[in-house]
Amino acid sequence: MDTINKKPSYSEKRSPLMALLLREKKFLINPDFQLKFMVSLIMISVCSMGIIYLANHYFFETYLQKGQALQLPPDHPFFLMIREQKAFMAKVFLVVSMAISTAVCLWGLFYSHKIAGPLFRLEKYFINNAIEGKELQDEISFREDDFFQEIPASINKYIAGRKTIKSTHEEDNKVA
Numbered sequence: 001m002d003t004i005n006k007k008p009s010y011s012e013k014r015s016p017l018m019a020l021l022l023r024e025k026k027f028l029i030n031p032d033f034q035l036k037f038m039v040s041l042i043m044i045s046v047c048s049m050g051i052i053y054l055a056n057h058y059f060f061e062t063y064l065q066k067g068q069a070l071q072l073p074p075d076h077p078f079f080l081m082i083r084e085q086k087a088f089m090a091k092v093f094l095v096v097s098m099a100i101s102t103a104v105c106l107w108g109l110f111y112s113h114k115i116a117g118p119l120f121r122l123e124k125y126f127i128n129n130a131i132e133g134k135e136l137q138d139e140i141s142f143r144e145d146d147f148f149q150e151i152p153a154s155i156n157k158y159i160a161g162r163k164t165i166k167s168t169h170e171e172d173n174k175v176a
Contacts, residue, residue, distance in 0.1 A: 027109050030116040037115075038108035045104045049097050056093065060086040118146045135162070 028034055060082055067078050125140050136159050140152045 027113050029113065029120045034109065034112040034116055037112040038105060041104050041108040042101065045100055049093075049100065053093055056089055057086075060089070114145065114147050118142045118148045118151065122151060137163070 063082050064079065067076065067082070072078055121140070121142060125138075126136075129136055136155070139156045139159060142149060142152055
């Protein structure tokens, strides 16, 4: 129970990137979900980059065809310039694609962590209470920047309501 309600330590207050680099946090809490999430983001990124690459290729091929339609000789400076620009843009595309892929992977890891972390805490909370065979009594909280903040709030309202009902019922039994 202590891990569910504990306050964040100094390492948890660091930026997520620093925590990842310093290996202070376990970012793959639910690897099955998180890896599928990251792969789907990468697939979207690859498809988008593929479309941009094809558009870029089409652009340069159109100009090469226009040069051929004008019957320019193959060693004309126009063709040389187009080929140089095409090669340069291919290099730029490769570098940008690698940077975007890296950013998408990191973003997917951090974003999925904000989803998987609270669900892991919630699962642990219920399993611990079930194993100990006790009613839900301890309030639950998620980290400040996690998603689904409404879940612990509603569980805590339920627990408070159950405590109120239980104390009212106990008072009624004392009176009777």
